[in-house]
Amino acid sequence: MVMNFIDTNARLLHQLLEEHCVPVSSTKSAAASALFGQLQQAGIICKRRKGGGNQFLLEHPESLSAFIEQTYPEGLFAEEDDDRLSRIQGVMQSRDSKTRKQLDFAFLNTRGTVTVKLAGQTHELAVLTNANTSLCLKISASQQCELLTPCSIIVTVENPTAFVELEQMFEQPWNLAVYTAGKMSDILLLQLQCWHQQNHKLVHFGDYDYVGLLEFARILCFAPQAYLYYPAMLEKLLQQYGNTELLRKQVGQHKILLETVRQLPESLGKQQLIEVHQLLQATAKGLEQEGLYKGSQKKLPASPIGTLA
Missing domain, CATH: 1.10.10 (Arc Repressor Mutant, subunit A)
Structure with a gap:
């Protein structure tokens, strides 16, 4: 076989x-x-x-x-x-x-420059992690990870290539990167909600297709003030490196996305999601982060609507 x-x-x-x-x-x-x-x-x-x-x-x-x-x-x-x-x-x-x-727990895969605390133990990510090494923490609904560095910028990253090459692909400053590995568990979403309620900023950096936007919509359900990161040149990248098959295979997820967006309260994150969705509709193409990396090979300036306040 x-x-x-x-x-x-x-x-x-x-x-x-x-x-x-x-x-x-x-x-x-x-x-x-x-x-x-x-x-x-x-x-x-x-x-x-x-x-x-x-x-x-x-x-x-x-x-x-x-x-x-x-x-x-x-x-x-x-x-x-x-x-x-x-x-x-x-x-x-x-x-x-x-x-x-x-499964009543989730793995929190992280790297960055912040200090975190879990189960009474403190971890200095600036010492423990880098582009080649991350810290994997076991979290649950009853045991979440405390972020001790105030006003941190947290980037949720959907793809392993982007997680490793984040310094090359992400133009804005960040303190903590979390590898979501595709669809996030409810436990991870609860962790993001906890950080959001503690006034940390959440930015999602995922695939530019219906599935990727649906993941961001799920984040907005738990953290309404989260942001969506996308390059100012996204339309050009979609036209040049996008894949029409991506969207054709995601008809079911597209229906769920539209219904989810309809129920979301108004926010900057929702506006960003709609902006990217319109680009997908206009080009009829989606772009995974691997394609984004291959197409750019350099840091990508964010769209003005995608910058952090």
Whole structure:
């Protein structure tokens, strides 16, 4: 059976779950290095010498399965060539799996320059994290992460490439980056709401398609004063690098998006969302953050409506 993985990280996670080890030499890319740094920080894997080289060894398979459910809610595979799913594939691909039903926590993947506190422990992200290393914290509805640095600017990032290359892609200042890994859990949304209520600023930097806008709309339901970041040259980028198939595949999400936006109270964030939606409609194209990075290879000035007050 041929397995078509969503991306390289998905392939590495599958290998780790199946073989309980991955050569360190296979994780040299920025995205893979950041991912395995998170897993090591969370204690899910450890690095040891095995055979002819260093290996990442799996120590907690159940925690890894939960991490995969959180990070790849749609599964690791782009498509399935066989109706008979293995036990591992079933856990990773089924949105109604036993793991998902019992999951009462979420992983908060972060990097930045702030100080955070969780379960009585204080963490200095300026010391612990950088473009290649992030801090992975386990949060729940009853145990949230406290942000000790006042008036912080928090950027929620949907895509691993953008999370790693944020300094190159994000023109505005920021203090804390949170990797949302696609669709955010309710626990993560509650965490964002908590920070929002403590007068920290939230900025969403996601894909420019219906699914990405729907994620921002979900944030607005919990944090009405959140902002949407998008480049001033977004229309040009959509025309040059956009993908028409993205929007064609998201008809269902588009309907949900329109209904969600209709119910949102008026705010700057809602206005920004509508502005980007109009650009998607005008160009009939969507743009994922990978395409944004490839198309720019430099910091992108934000649209005037997208700047922070």
